[in-house]
Amino acid sequence: MHISEGILATPLLGGAWAAAAAGLVYGMRRTQPEDMPRVALCSAAFFVVTFVRIPLGPAHLHLAATGLVGILLGWRAFPALLVALLLQAVLFQFGGLAVLGANTVVMALPAVGAYYLYRRWSRSADPRRIAVAAGAVGALAITGNVLIMAAFLLLTDRAFAVPALGVLLFHVPLMLVEGVVTALAVAFLFKVRRDLLPNPEGPP
Amino acid sequence: MSAPVIEVRGLTFAYGDGPPVLDALDWVVPAGARVGVTGPNASGKSTLLHLIMGLRAAQQGSIILYGRHRVTEGDFYEVRARMGLLFQDSDDQLFCPTVLDDVAFGPLHLGASPDAAQEAAREALAAVGLAGYEERITSRLSAGEKKCVALATNLAMQPDTLLLDEPTSYLDDRSRDRLLSVLKELPATLVIVSHDRAFLDALTRTRYHLEDGRLR
Amino acid sequence: MNARGRDPLQSMDPRARVICAAGLCLVAALAQAPVSVVPALLTPLVVGLSARFPFQRLLWTGLRLNGLFALMALSTLPFVPGPTWQTFGPISVTYPGLSLVGMMVLKGNALVLSCAIFLSTMESPNLGHALARLGVPAKFVALMMSVIRYIDVLQEEHGRMRLAMRARGFRPRLNWLTLQTHALGVGALFLRSLERAERVAAAMKCRGHQGLYLATRTLHWRRRDTAWIMLLVAVTAGMLWLEWKP
Numbered sequence: 001m002h003i004s005e006g007i008l009a010t011p012l013l014g015g016a017w018a019a020a021a022a023g024l025v026y027g028m029r030r031t032q033p034e035d036m037p038r039v040a041l042c043s044a045a046f047f048v049v050t051f052v053r054i055p056l057g058p059a060h061l062h063l064a065a066t067g068l069v070g071i072l073l074g075w076r077a078f079p080a081l082l083v084a085l086l087l088q089a090v091l092f093q094f095g096g097l098a099v100l101g102a103n104t105v106v107m108a109l110p111a112v113g114a115y116y117l118y119r120r121w122s123r124s125a126d127p128r129r130i131a132v133a134a135g136a137v138g139a140l141a142i143t144g145n146v147l148i149m150a151a152f153l154l155l156t157d158r159a160f161a162v163p164a165l166g167v168l169l170f171h172v173p174l175m176l177v178e179g180v181v182t183a184l185a186v187a188f189l190f191k192v193r194r195d196l197l198p199n200p201e202g203p204p
Numbered sequence: 205m206s207a208p209v210i211e212v213r214g215l216t217f218a219y220g221d222g223p224p225v226l227d228a229l230d231w232v233v234p235a236g237a238r239v240g241v242t243g244p245n246a247s248g249k250s251t252l253l254h255l256i257m258g259l260r261a262a263q264q265g266s267i268i269l270y271g272r273h274r275v276t277e278g279d280f281y282e283v284r285a286r287m288g289l290l291f292q293d294s295d296d297q298l299f300c301p302t303v304l305d306d307v308a309f310g311p312l313h314l315g316a317s318p319d320a321a322q323e324a325a326r327e328a329l330a331a332v333g334l335a336g337y338e339e340r341i342t343s344r345l346s347a348g349e350k351k352c353v354a355l356a357t358n359l360a361m362q363p364d365t366l367l368l369d370e371p372t373s374y375l376d377d378r379s380r381d382r383l384l385s386v387l388k389e390l391p392a393t394l395v396i397v398s399h400d401r402a403f404l405d406a407l408t409r410t411r412y413h414l415e416d417g418r419l420r
Numbered sequence: 421m422n423a424r425g426r427d428p429l430q431s432m433d434p435r436a437r438v439i440c441a442a443g444l445c446l447v448a449a450l451a452q453a454p455v456s457v458v459p460a461l462l463t464p465l466v467v468g469l470s471a472r473f474p475f476q477r478l479l480w481t482g483l484r485l486n487g488l489f490a491l492m493a494l495s496t497l498p499f500v501p502g503p504t505w506q507t508f509g510p511i512s513v514t515y516p517g518l519s520l521v522g523m524m525v526l527k528g529n530a531l532v533l534s535c536a537i538f539l540s541t542m543e544s545p546n547l548g549h550a551l552a553r554l555g556v557p558a559k560f561v562a563l564m565m566s567v568i569r570y571i572d573v574l575q576e577e578h579g580r581m582r583l584a585m586r587a588r589g590f591r592p593r594l595n596w597l598t599l600q601t602h603a604l605g606v607g608a609l610f611l612r613s614l615e616r617a618e619r620v621a622a623a624m625k626c627r628g629h630q631g632l633y634l635a636t637r638t639l640h641w642r643r644r645d646t647a648w649i650m651l652l653v654a655v656t657a658g659m660l661w662l663e664w665k666p
Contacts, residue, residue, distance in 0.1 A: 004488055006528025013449055028559055033629065036559075037299070037620035040566030041574075041613040047567070048574045049606055055594055065606060072610070079560065083567045090539045090547065093481040096531045097442060098449040157520060162495035181603040188607030189614075196614045259622040281628065289626050296619040301545035301568045305637075313628035318638075341543060343572035357627065 001050075001064050001171070002085070002103045003149060005096035009156040016152070017101030023078035023108055030075050042072055043080035047087065054177055061174045067141030067182045070111030071118045071134065071198065077111035078104065102152055110144025119200045131187040138182025139175045146171045207271030208234045209287075209365050209393050210256060215265035216417075217251055225251050227417030228265070238394040240404035243414035249397040250292060252414065253367045257289050285314055288358030292369040294350035295343075303329070303345075303353055304338035310361040321360075328360035329353070332386050348379025355386065365393040372400045428644075429471040429541050434550035436645040437538045443652040444534035447659045454522045456662035459655045461530035464537040471537075478536055485528055493521040544568045549637045570616070578609050 008016075031039055046069050053060040070077045082104045088094040095103045114137045121133035150164040189197055210233040218224040225248035233239055243249050254260045256267060258280030267274050269283050291297040300306040307325035308318075316324060329335055332352040337345075345353065351371065358366060368387075372380050380403065387394065387407055398404055404411065412419045429437075448460035468475065500517030507513075539547065545568060552561040582590075585601060592598050 004485055004528060005531035006485075006489070006524045006526070007492070010449055010452070024560075028557070028563075031559070031563075034621050034625075036563060037566065037617040037624070038614065040563055041570055041617040041620070042610070043563075043567045044570040044574050045610050045613040047571050048578050048609065052602060052605070053592075054598070054602060055592055063602070063606065068606070068610060072614070079563055083560075083564050086564070087544065087567065087571070089535060091544065093478070093485075093532050093536050093540070096535050097445040098531050157496075157500075159496045159500045159517070159520065160492070161499065163492050166495065177599060177602075180599050181606055184600060184603030185607035185610060188604065189611055192611055193615070196611070254622065257622075257626055259625060280625075284626050284628055291619065291623055293619070295573050296616060297623045299566055299569055299620050299623060301548070301565050305545075305565070309629075310627035341545065342569060361627065 001062060001107075001145060001149075001174075002088075002095040003099050003106065003152065005099050007156065007160075008099060008102055008152055012152060012155055013098055013102060016105045020078070020082060020101040020104035020108070023075070023104070023112075024082055027075045027078035027080075031079065035076065039073060039076045039080050040083075042069055043084045045069075046081065047084040050084075050088070056173055061171075061177060063181065064107070064142060064145065064174070064178060065181070066107050066111045066145055067114040067134075067138035067178060068185055070108075070114030070141060071137065071182075071186065072196075073111070074115040074198070075112055077115070078108045081108045081111065106145055106148045106152070109148060110141040113144060114138070114141040115198065119198055122197075123200045127187055127190055130190050131183040134186035135179040135183030139179030141182075142171065142175045142178040146175075206235050208232045208268075209237075209270060210395070211268040212256070213266045213268070215252075215255065215262050215267065217248070217255060217260070217262045224263075224417050226255075226262075229417065229419060231412070231419050233393065233395060236393055237410060238408045239396070239410040239412060240408035241395065241397045241412045241414055241419070242399065242401075242404070243397075247414050248417065249414055250369050253289060253369055253395070253397060256367065257284060257287065285361065286363055287365040287367065288361060288363035290351075290354055290358060290366065290368040290371055292373065294347070294354045297354040297357065298342045298350060301342060302338070303334075303340045303342055306342060306353065307356045307360050310357055314361060324360045324362075325356070328356040331359055332356045333382055346379075347374040348376060348382070351375060351379065351383065352386075355383065359390075363392060366390065366395070368394065368396045368398070370398055371396065372398060372403050427471050429467070429473070429537070431642075431644065432538075432648060433639055433641050433645040434542060434546040435554055435639060435641065436648045437542060438547065438550045438554060440648055440652050441534050441538035444538075444655065445531050447656050448527050448530040448534065451527070451659055451663065453663060454519060454526055456659045457523065457526040457530055459658040459662070460534065461526055463651070463655050464530070464533040468533070468537045471541075473537055473541065478533075481532065481536070482529075485532060486525065489521070489525050489528060492524065497521060549639060553637075553639055566620075570613075573616075574609065574613060577612060578605065581605055581608060 046065055049063050049065045052063045054063065069080060073080055085095060085100055085103050089096050089100060117140065118133060118137045122130050124130060146168055150168050153160040153164040212229060212231045215226050215229040216224055217226045241249055255262050258274060258277065274280055274283060298306050300309060304325055307328055308321040311321035311324040326338065329337055332355050334352055334356065371383060384403065384406055394407065396404060396408060444460050444463060448457055451457045451460065497513050497517045498511045500514050500520060502514035502516035504512045505515050505518055545565065548561050548565045552558060590601055
């Protein structure tokens with residue numbers, strides 16, 4: 001899931017780059033030297049997961065896992081996602097350099113939101129409630145991703161209303177898929193190593 | 205007589221709420237010794253090495269390295285400059301994209317200039333028979349090459365003590381023999397954790413067996 | 421170092437590549453009229469041709485990109501108001517509509533080509549070295565280098581996992597079991613990544629890591645790299661002239 005080069009208006013590209021840069025700086029400030037491997041490995045895992053295809057009739061969906069990355073990294077999702085998207089642009093020409101700021105905002109802003117929502121909703125020792133919280137957060141994160149993407153299209157030109165609507169509708173199944181995947185993945189982590197998940201009582 | 209390199213007293217460690225992996229363990233490794241450690245899977249061999257390097261904190265007991273008690277992270281900085289650990293999985297140990305970056309990382313962090321670090325890295329690579337590998341992409345190396353590069357990252361820091369965690373797992377005979385010959389020539393205290401009896405026979409004189417949290 | 425042969429791209433300093441790619445992208449992104457995008461589109465094309473860049477590698481990328489643009493054009497053109505260019509049955513295509521679609525196609529191809537020609541033709545670690553030497557904060561470069569290092573490892577790990585799943589009868593379909601299996605794969609991948617991160621942090625500590633990162637590579641800027649920058653300046657000037665000419 002990404003916006004291709006050439007579509008968005010120039011001022012929007014610039015504004016999104018500024019927002020992405022601000023998120024990047026703030027996320028890097030919150031990254032201690034001993035956290036670097038965690039941020040890097042989550043970024044690499046995100047990179048790998050986005051190549052997973054889920055068949056959907058004649059087309060297929062790609063997983064995004066922004067909710068999961070957000071839950072695990074918080075604000076540090078900005079550097080993690082920016083690096084992964086940069087490498088996808090350079091190595092595979094998915095997205096590109098000019099639109100990298102916009103794609104980072106699309107992916108990372110809902111990821112940060114996912115972190116705070118998860119902390120709020122996961123104050124429980126019951127694995128089922130944790131899974132439900134994670135599932136809701138995962139689905140909402142994708143919804144956020146898609147809404148920002150559609151907003152960027154509409155802000156560029158009102159005539160992009162149909163493609164924007166198409167993007168929204170096409171990704172409705174992904175919202176459900178991501179919800180389920182995030183729920184099960186977090187339940188898995190909670191069962192095996194709950195210390196790797198954020199502690200809702202700890203400092204953010 | 206100099207102080208032993210490694211001395212642990214009453215070392216106890218458990219993961220989470222589980223049973224202790226190491227149970228009031230006492231152990232001394234004198235300077236210049238070459239010792240092997242065997243033991244069943246999950247008996248705490250790797251854990252012991254990680255505790256000695258200060259990578260995990262023990263619940264009880266004391267760790268005395270080079271004659272001094274080591275407690276805080278700061279105490280271990282000095283230890284890690286002299287004592288190397290060869291990780292079981294080379295992909296954990298080699299975290300830079302190219303070989304030269306990885307091998308030069310240690311010397312750089314010990315305060316060497318970039319040029320001196322590169323020089324140390326080149327020498328270390330030559331010592332493990334990998335001269336000319338400097339610009340190679342680490343993830344494209346074979347398991348044997350990765351292991352030798354991982355060893356070079358240690359050698360570049362000129363350790364006087366080397367802890368090796370299952371050094372021969374995943375290695376073919378040629379890589380294993382190359383590792384063996386490098387280690388034979390190395391003037392350092394060696395602690396080798398391995399299931400490979402022949403490898404231990406060739407390199408070590410003393411043998412310990414770790415089981416049920418105790419060394420014998 | 422790179423093999424410095426006769427190929428103009430191969431002999432380019434990684435810093436010059438980054439500057440050229442970023443500069444061309446900036447030029448293409450800033451252009452506001454279709455004609456002023458043309459220099460930024462032609463430059464990577466000509467450079468790619470003269471360096472015998474394997475364009476067939478970009479076939480799929482080009483199809484994907486321009487297929488998307490075709491789809492966007494079909495769903496957008498009828499709705500752009502303005503003076504009519506042509507009428508197809510009930511649908512009239514306007515001049516502003518043509519310009520919107522034209523810009524999209526020109527810019528999209530220019531941006532993707534610049535990035536592909538200058539950046540995808542070098543080993544990705546060189547991108548990190550170049551950024552470090554161009555003044556990008558060392559901490560960010562260190563992060564990027566670690567990501568580059570572990571993408572392959574995780575891809576292989578994930579591949580082995582999928583292989584193991586298939587060996588036990590997994591077939592991706594549109595059903596609950598498929599979804600569950602994917603979730604299991606994602607969970608396992610992240611678990612292994614997080615646990616690996618702990619071990620990597622330990623390995624960094626063992627080598628004295630206390631928070632700083634120093635790039636160790638010396639790069640060699642040569643006269644022809646300056647020539648590349650001159651080319652970029654000329655393209656920028658061309659864009660500005662086309663943009664502002666009377």
